[in-house]
Amino acid sequence: MxxxxxxxxxxxxxxxxxxxxxxxxxxxxxxxxxxxxxxxxxxxxxxxxxxxxxxxxxxxxxxxxxxxxxxxxxxxxxxxxxxxxxxxxxxxxxxxxxxxxxxxxxxxxxxxxxxxxxxxxxxxxxxxxxxxxxxxxxxxxxxxxxxxxxxxxxxxxxxxxxxxxxxxxxxxxxxxxxxxxxxxxxxIRTDRLQPDAKASIGLGRLPKPLSRDDEVITYIARNMERARGFHVMMRALPKILSERPNARILMIGGNETSYGRESTHPAGLRGEMEDELGDSVDWSRVHFLGRVPYGDLCKIIRISRCHIYLTMPFVLSWSLLESMSMQATVVAADVEPVREAVTHNETGMLVDFFDPDALANQVVDVLANPGAYAHLGPNARAHVVETYDxxxxxxxxxxxxxxxxxxxxxxxxx
Missing domain, CATH: 3.40.50.2000 (Glycogen Phosphorylase B;)
Structure with a gap:
């Protein structure tokens, strides 16, 4: 044909x-x-x-x-x-x-x-x-x-x-x-996007690669912008990092604006939020990785203890379903397009998009009580295989x- x-x-x-x-x-x-x-x-x-x-x-x-x-x-x-x-x-x-x-x-x-x-x-x-x-x-x-x-x-x-x-x-x-x-x-190619307990990835300023042995939290978006909840994610950082002293945050995405209003800050929304948060964040444990090759993206998801997906009501990102396919424990925004893919406390945890404290509390609890959330990753993968494969x-x-x-x-x- x-x-x-x-x-x-x-x-x-x-x-x-x-x-x-x-x-x-x-x-x-x-x-x-x-x-x-x-x-x-x-x-x-x-x-x-x-x-x-x-x-x-x-x-x-x-x-x-x-x-x-x-x-x-x-x-x-x-x-x-x-x-x-x-x-x-x-x-x-x-x-x-x-x-x-x-x-x-x-x-x-x-x-x-x-x-x-x-x-x-x-x-x-x-x-x-x-x-x-x-x-x-x-x-x-x-x-x-x-x-x-x-x-x-x-x-x-x-x-x-x-x-x-x-x-x-x-x-x-x-x-x-x-x-x-x-x-x-x-x-979603669920046959390729599977969990891997042995996954690891090196970051330039760390002495050894990160793996599942480390407390890694991930956030992924094409661009770090309001439409994808970057400002909410940033406002949750002080509490997450304060209550989880060994946690590291890996942020993947560009510093441009794909949708909605651009920041007037000369360094974009990231610069605006860094100025807002100041020294309330231990920036040595926040890693802005920019856009990364797809293979590295998958490694990062596979080592994540908690994957955060934030979005206003808009087009669902591939990264959410790919993360679920790799059995990530997902904490996501409770908005209608996300609810089509994520069921609260079955395939992920949903939080109010506008409440950074609720986001931080949920992430902290996922990290502090992994057994209570151990069902989410396998259920998420099963759902993606059944619905989106x-x-x-x-x-x-x-x-x-x-x-x-x-x-x-x-x-x-x-």
């Missing part, structure tokens, strides 16, 4: 699916993207450039659509070139709707089915906007949120089928979308949905 994947940041959510398809050795796979620095075995990369970018002073309410339309035209013109130059016409197109890249694909191939990834629908309640009292929405927030949804509204009729990884994400979209969107996670749950469902759009002669073998 001939697949065309479309995502400006290759491979995006399709990392596992593409590898699975390529490993079958019987498909032609082309990935249309803005990146030219990623090569995947068995996959041909085609790049596109946005046909138009909005000016810096473009009207705010139409700026996102203007950028999306530029991406859409750029991707469509590149798709035309794939057929004209290389003779490539896909049997199916799979891509992300959020940046507009799929918007004009039916103008190129009206008879080719499209599955579109619907990640997030902006509203002023129930999500990022308006959740944090330290960052109240402006008076025009509702206008901007609704304007950002122009892209999914334009794409729901373009695609033959939509896809969301969680029910919470699907349910953010209007009910008129729901019948067209199936729910299945991108998938790529090979046995997610990919078979994706394959069924793909096959429903194709003639029998083109269908995937499940």
């Amino acid at each position: 001939k697949f065309l994947f479309v995502h400006q940041n290759m491979p995006g959510q399709y990392r596992e699916m593409i590898q699975w398809l390529a490993d079958q050795g019987e498909h032609e796979i082309v990935f249309l993207t803005q990146r030219n620095d990623v090569k995947l075995p068995g996959v041909s990369t085609a790049t596109y450039k946005s046909h138009h970018q909005p000016a810096a002073d473009a009207y705010g309410l139409s700026k996102d659509w203007e950028a999306a339309a530029g991406n859409g035209i750029g991707a469509a013109l590149a798709a035309r070139q794939l057929e004209a130059r290389d003779g490539f016409k896909p049997d199916i197109i799979i891509g992300h709707t959020g940046w507009g890249e799929l918007t004009f694909m039916k103008e190129v191939w009206p008879d080719v089915p499209i599955i579109g990834f619907f990640e997030y629908f902006y509203r002023t309640t129930g999500g990022l906007v308006g959740f944090d009292p330290e960052n109240p929405p402006g008076e025009h927030a509702g206008f901007f949120a609704h304007a950002r949804n122009t892209v999914p509204f334009a794409n729901i009729d373009v695609v033959d089928l939509g896809h969301s990884p969680t029910y919470w994400q699907r349910d953010r979209f209007p009910k008129s979308f729901h019948d067209k969107i199936y729910v299945s996670h991108d998938g 790529f090979l046995t749950r997610c990919m078979p469902e994706h394959a069924r949905q793909i096959n429903a759009l194709l003639p029998a002669s083109k269908q995937l073998k499940i």
Whole structure:
């Protein structure tokens, strides 16, 4: 079969699916993207450039659509070139709707089915906007949120089928979308992400590697930002470190802002929080590791005695499910998207996002009374294997949905 994947940041959510398809050795796979620095075995990369970018002073309410339309035209013109130059016409197109890249694909191939990834629908309640009292929405927030949804509204009729990884994400979209969107996670390779009691990792300023013998607490986010509760995590540090004198905190993530308001501090939110906390924290036991290679990330999770996952109501991070797959003892924010994956006192412990004292107390208790929480890690792994495993749950469902759009002669073998 001939697949065309479309995502400006290759491979995006399709990392596992593409590898699975390529490993079958019987498909032609082309990935249309803005990146030219990623090569995947068995996959041909085609790049596109946005046909138009909005000016810096473009009207705010139409700026996102203007950028999306530029991406859409750029991707469509590149798709035309794939057929004209290389003779490539896909049997199916799979891509992300959020940046507009799929918007004009039916103008190129009206008879080719499209599955579109619907990640997030902006509203002023129930999500990022308006959740944090330290960052109240402006008076025009509702206008901007609704304007950002122009892209999914334009794409729901373009695609033959939509896809969301969680029910919470699907349910953010209007009910008129729901019948067209199936729910299945991108998938977790639980066969690879298993616990390892012998795991260890060295840190430059420590004389010996850290292991399960050490009291390690972990926090992971793409970026250390408010949307992922970094400020709450930092405010919990004084109590955690005071009551657990041998504990070390390993923080993984960049110092940028992916979602929401940026800190005005010259050193970003980390600098802002360090100034706020001052000498109330023993900084010698807090390790900011930045972004680390995936193999090191897994080692760090495997040595963790307590893994902290904080987020406002937003897209669920892969790192939470990966940590659960590796049998981590998770303390997480009690918000709706997390509750879809974590059941309190069964597969993890949930705490009020806004209460750093409650977070600290729960982490301290997990470390002080490990026997009382010993059931959480095995239960978490069992739940992820049952619900989110790529090979046995997610990919078979994706394959069924793909096959429903194709003639029998083109269908995937499940």
